[in-house]
Amino acid sequence: MIAVRHLTKQYPTHLAVDDVSFEVGARETLVLLGTSGSGKTTTLKMINRLIEPTSGVIEVNGIAIGERKLHELRREIGYVIQETGLFPHYTIGENIALVPRLLQWDERKTQDRIRELMAMLRLPETFVKAYPSQLSGGQRQRVGLARALAAQPSILLMDEPLGALDPVTRSAIRREFRNLEEIRQKTIVLVTHDIREAFELGDRVALMDGGRIQQIGTPRELLLRPVNEFVRNFFADQWLSLQLHAFSLQDLSPYLPDEATSPPEARLFPAHTQLADVMSELSGSETIVFQSSQRFITIQSATIWPALGQLLQHQSVS
Numbered sequence: 001m002i003a004v005r006h007l008t009k010q011y012p013t014h015l016a017v018d019d020v021s022f023e024v025g026a027r028e029t030l031v032l033l034g035t036s037g038s039g040k041t042t043t044l045k046m047i048n049r050l051i052e053p054t055s056g057v058i059e060v061n062g063i064a065i066g067e068r069k070l071h072e073l074r075r076e077i078g079y080v081i082q083e084t085g086l087f088p089h090y091t092i093g094e095n096i097a098l099v100p101r102l103l104q105w106d107e108r109k110t111q112d113r114i115r116e117l118m119a120m121l122r123l124p125e126t127f128v129k130a131y132p133s134q135l136s137g138g139q140r141q142r143v144g145l146a147r148a149l150a151a152q153p154s155i156l157l158m159d160e161p162l163g164a165l166d167p168v169t170r171s172a173i174r175r176e177f178r179n180l181e182e183i184r185q186k187t188i189v190l191v192t193h194d195i196r197e198a199f200e201l202g203d204r205v206a207l208m209d210g211g212r213i214q215q216i217g218t219p220r221e222l223l224l225r226p227v228n229e230f231v232r233n234f235f236a237d238q239w240l241s242l243q244l245h246a247f248s249l250q251d252l253s254p255y256l257p258d259e260a261t262s263p264p265e266a267r268l269f270p271a272h273t274q275l276a277d278v279m280s281e282l283s284g285s286e287t288i289v290f291q292s293s294q295r296f297i298t299i300q301s302a303t304i305w306p307a308l309g310q311l312l313q314h315q316s317v318s
């Protein structure tokens, strides 16, 4: 879907991106993670040609983007930025309708799409005539996403999309985004410096430093098989809690007891649920259950850590 090969951006005084290569498959989310100045935004902006590379090639759907008409390329790519970039003098409805109107959709179709997106992103219908300044930061962020999704692009580029929000709102919106079917269908490149965000949202993560990719892989690979000291140190502080994002109930199932049937008081979770989500929903010694093939497996918050310990031990010897 997106292929980036030997991408370099040299400014007169600074090498911002240095020989970066990666691919992002259809419906995959790749997170560019790194500290400030590591080249994430420059890389992202080269994908929709907001910045032209010094050298290297980017292909979108098999065609080099330099050979595409700019407006056609941008139609395929939705772009979400921090602080949303909404037009303050346009209403929420007008902001969302921006691209459909550029594409001269008929008005009925545009209005239907605005309503559909507002419902999906849990924005009250009355907001359609409100202005961005009348909304909270979290609501503006939803409008920014609605605008990027409006014309149904197959690709989304997101630059610190939740960066302006407080941690609680961030985490709630993150979970919500992850569960939206329309977003799950997109090919996404997301820039963040928030490690937890990268682990929650990324199918794969590219950790950048000094304009180069230090390691690219699944959160689990980065955590358990760091290729160098930089990668190891980057995750060291949060190593324990990141494990909860790197593994699901399914991964833990070999290390947990079976039940013949589901205990009546237990809550049922899908097997692909990240352990972090389970932990955040469990209070005290409550029992939860998930179904894996034909088995019911019970788990309590107190049993997650020992089972995870066994799982990690197993991973390190295999």
Ligand SMILES: Nc1ncnc2c1ncn2[C@@H]1O[C@H](COP(=O)(O)OP(=O)(O)OP(=O)(O)O)[C@@H](O)[C@H]1O
Binding pocket: 011, 012, 013, 014, 015, 016, 034, 035, 036, 037, 038, 039, 040, 041, 042, 043, 193
């Ligand atoms: N127009 C420019 N001219 C010169 N140097 C630039 C220019 N734009 C970016 N840079 C430099 O290139 C490097 C990479 O910048 P970039 O914005 O891609 O980093 P980033 O990882 O996205 O950081 P942040 O998270 O702070 O946005 C930085 O050192 C920056 O100062």
